[in-house]
Amino acid sequence: MYNFVLENPTKIIFGKNTVDQIGPETKQFGTNILLVYGQGSIKKNGIYAAVTNSLKSSKLNITELGGIRSNPLLSDVRKGIKLTRQHAIDVIVAVGGGSVIDTAKAIAAGAVVEHNVWQFFRGKKGIASALPVCTVLTIAASGSEMNGGMVITNDETHQKLGIGNKKLYPKVSILDPAVTFSVPASYTAYGAVDAIAHCLEFYFTTTLVNAHVQDRFIEGLIINIIEACNILMIEPDNYEARANMMWCATMALNGWTAAGLGRVGFPMHMIEHSLSALHDLPHGAGLSIIIPAWLRWAQKDHAEKIAQFADRVFGIDTGTIDNNAALGIKKLKSWFTSVQCPVKLSECSIKPGEIPTLAEHSLIQAKLWRLKEYSKETIIEILTIAA
């Protein structure tokens, strides 16, 4: 096990009927609130009303920034920073999924500095402080509710870049699984794929081969995510399945799965970011295409670990490592298909001729994340498997 420091200060309030705690929890951090949310689904399912009632009952002043879209945009972050300054905002409240929470984090970091907020993402500036962020999660997927990561798309350059910083952990995150009953099957599955992808990045790209504790933890999460997602495809309002999915997705990327693994790359995310940036695919749909391709490419180096995954997650044990690994990848891919997630670029109308452009784009993130082993040729090789 490698040395690590683990410190996760986010307070999680998990369970039924917890949304109305957002007012009292937020109040600890100030009175002027910037309320950030998405495309309006929260106005249909009652979450918007519940959140604003709670904030108003706590006598908080609300400024709104709605309309945040998936693959969230830098232009919205800039709008939020402007509003934050105009209204002397003390705390940002994000009501949504990863896109909304990431936007809130970027506003929180950008509002306290003079320079262009994009410089954080380009690695030109470090984050020394940020306004407090509280969240009400509405989709199980990104894990952003309990970590310091954020991913933003620059709508001028079409670059989608992600960074992490310990100042960006939300102070409080409210996770009510019942809030996700209305998430459609497609986005429930994309969320499951995203959470599985976080697990797999740690599982396969650590330089540590025998990560006993972390391996079992991750395998358990993946088994549970698959089980819960299968139930939700048939019963979208099964509370237990929504609860398991939500908690697994949070734990997949809150530091616990990674603690002790040393340097971990995020190559599948690095490649995927070009798909969702240039084609505006849902992130989970991009990942379900990239994961099997990356695994097939990686099998030459990681056959043993992929075989362990195949055995422990899917019970595949044919006797030979290579066979087990190949069957494990096949099984995961066919599970993605079973929950209606794409597994080929062609399913999303992305043509082989676009692969060099996608690779070029991914290379920017590869450099920023110091994934030196990924040249343009390597990324093209992986994308070609995904064609």
Place this chain on the structure above:
Amino acid sequence: MYNFVLENPTKIIFGKNTVDQIGPETKQFGTNILLVYGQGSIKKNGIYAAVTNSLKSSKLNITELGGIRSNPLLSDVRKGIKLTRQHAIDVIVAVGGGSVIDTAKAIAAGAVVEHNVWQFFRGKKGIASALPVCTVLTIAASGSEMNGGMVITNDETHQKLGIGNKKLYPKVSILDPAVTFSVPASYTAYGAVDAIAHCLEFYFTTTLVNAHVQDRFIEGLIINIIEACNILMIEPDNYEARANMMWCATMALNGWTAAGLGRVGFPMHMIEHSLSALHDLPHGAGLSIIIPAWLRWAQKDHAEKIAQFADRVFGIDTGTIDNNAALGIKKLKSWFTSVQCPVKLSECSIKPGEIPTLAEHSLIQAKLWRLKEYSKETIIEILTIAA
């Protein structure tokens, strides 16, 4: 899954050569330090020198309270409170295992109130604040390094009582697995049993039958603890095994295994406390006696869950639930024996005639922990199985 709030503020610094960070980390909380430690093993293995050098390099003033024994005593807590007041102590630094850390926590809570500190343990007073505690862990076992629990023995009444409070989480805990190379085989095994016991209390005494996420997490921890302990019986200085053991023991009782399980009893600990209080047994040795007896007693109600444990942890699958459960208990018991832990009261010279006295003693803890289902007769029944 039940509703829960999870907030664990302890900063973990884990790995090789991390002990000398104790000075700079402690300094954030003040300059007058009460250094609490055990029976002197840290003076032999160099840890005492490393800690005091680091504290002195950070220009901290050290007052010492050494000699804390396992099953730590209220009289030592009182000594610590007195020293804390005399020397205007700002922060308590615990260098040791659960006994030392629990003593430090009790001093930290007791020093800021006027009343008798034992009133906290008797449930007569609540803990509203405490001095900050930092720790350097020297044995993998109790989990006290990352939770708000503490267990103290009143040397006047011979009561051993435990309580938990969120004000008692250590601020910083330094976990260097190499520090535990010199822990003898017996205490390594007792530590493993203690960590397994924490896992099993959550696994078996929740009112939730299908705790999907938590079950897999706990099963993974137990598998890893057994694997690591087996290695350490032969190679006490195997770093990877020490690291896995240490991290599993911390995770077994830091809130993660319990999150979402609802009301969890600690019946095995409740019964064990009478053994280690009245016979001064090592806590882990008391637990290895009580666990198989409790499981055999509980089999009538929990056969299915015990069978799941038998299957997933030991690969036992004979076809019938009762058979699997019985074999699972037998296998765990024989593993305890294989690492030289006692599994019968008679092995520790505790006679059947003492059982009523032990049960009477356990009943005090049962009442304080509101384990209403445990009458004196029930406890006698379990202890009789353990005879």
